Amino acid sequence: MANLQLRFLLVSLFTSIVGEAQYVMQDAALMHYIDRRFQSLENRLEKCNQDIMDYVEEFRDFSKRIISRLEGLNVYKTEFKNEVEHLLTRVERAQRDIDYFASGRDSDACVEVDEDLVEQQQIEEAEERRKIKLVLNASCDNMLTGIKSLKIVKKTGDAHGSWMKDPGKNHPKIYFLNRSKNNVILEFANIRAFMESSNMLATRRVILPTHWQGTGHVIYKGFLFYHRYGSLNEIIKYNIHKRNITDRMLLPGAGQMPAYELFPTTKIDLAIDEQGLWAIHAEPDIGGNLVITKINHHTMAVEYTWDTSCNSKNAEAAFMVCKTLYVVYNTPNGGTSRIECVYNVLDALNTYEVPVLHFPKRYGSHSMMHYNPREKEVFAWGDGSQIIYKLETNQKV
Incomplete structure (x- = not known):
């Protein structure tokens, strides 16, 4: 159990x-x-x-x-x-x-009509000149008579470049833009700081969103105006203080050929004088002659355009003084720079005669020349040297 x-x-x-x-x-x-x-x-x-x-x-x-x-x-x-x-x-x-x-092949009655037409055209041209004088400062009536002196401020950077002050601002800052293709601006407190600076990396640097083309850029009233690299004829307006692009425009007819034969990288050369912002370029349709355009720097709109009698062949640079274009010529191998062509926009039909003006003897060439209307000087870049030329001007007779 x-x-x-x-x-x-x-x-x-x-x-x-x-x-x-x-x-x-x-x-x-x-x-x-x-x-x-x-x-x-x-x-x-x-x-x-x-x-x-x-x-x-x-x-x-x-x-x-x-x-x-x-x-x-x-x-x-x-x-x-x-x-x-x-x-x-x-x-x-x-x-x-x-x-x-x-x-011209019509009857005598038609000839009288032609005379009336010519008279009407003369009236229209006179009215157009009157409008231009209203836009431009008619009191600015000086002409360049000579180059007084040469000062080599410094020798730094590449063979081609640009340097300048802002004639639209009352400050002594120097802006240094090295090479004909770049996007870095170096800013110095004054010309002494620029001359004494041995370390370019320690200076204030402004990096642009796009590269520039050539050496024809200018700084005016706090804005950099430059030809955008890779574009045919686009001009950029860049706010240096805020570091942004504020406007842009296309310059009609520009960019098809170099403005100056001796420096083919510059297709559009911007300039400042007592009247404000200008653009200089050459057009193949008029035999390579230079065209100058007055630009409203506020709106980036074209105000007037003039076809000049100055040719781009053997030209190395140009600048505007008191609504007058001065074109600098040289030899392909570099020599004595000289002004051989002058064009005043108010005397467009009959440009007044001026003697050839030679720059102080200095063999070489310039890749950039910009007039500073505030200081009556030309800032130039020649073979890697930063140069200032003092000008002599007299009132035009």
Whole structure:
């Protein structure tokens, strides 16, 4: 009887142990299943997150490309509009000339009409000159008679570059723009700091968002005006203090050829005189002669344009003094710089005669010449040297 009870207890215990083992195995299998499911979900979530990141990056690249193309289209649209307006002006001029020459074959009655037309044209030209005088400061009537002295301030930087003061601001700061393609402006407190500085890296640096082209840039009333590298004829207006681009424009007809044959990197040469901002460039349509344009520095709009009689061949630089263009010529190998062509915008039809003006004897060449109307000096860059020329002027008779 005792043996029977013992067997019954052993069977019950064995059955209980086997049942618990089965439960443990089932729980383990369940946990393994849940773990695999979570692992699968985590993998899917990770892949989903990666897909989202890839999509965001692809969308950013796509947006950048679209914005870049839209900006390009906007520039092309403005350039096309300006070119069309410039072409229409030329067509109107040509049509007037054709009408005038065609009338010469008509009767005497028509000749009287032509005389009336000529008289009307003279009246219109006089009215146009009157308007120009109102825009320009008619009291500025001095002409350059000589170059008094030469001062080599410093010799630093590359063979080509530009340096200047801001004639529109009453401060002595010096701005140094090295090379004909760059985007870094160095700013010095005054000319003494510039002369004594031996470590250019320690000076205040202004980094432009785009590179400049050539050496024809100017600083006026706190803004840098420069020809943007890679563009045909885009001029940028950059706020030096706020460090941002505030405006831009396309200069009609410019950028097709160098402004000066001896320095082909400069396609647009900007200048400052007593009247404000000017642009100088050469056009192949008029035999490579220089064209000067008066620009409103506030609105970046063209006010007037003049085709000059000064040619870009063998020219190395030019500058404006009192609404008059002075073009400097040299030899391809470098020699004595001299002013051989002068053009005054108010005497556009009959430029007054002036003798050839030679710069102080210094063999070499200039890659930049800019007039400072506040100090009556020309800042120049010649073969890596920063130079100042003192000018002599007299009132035009």
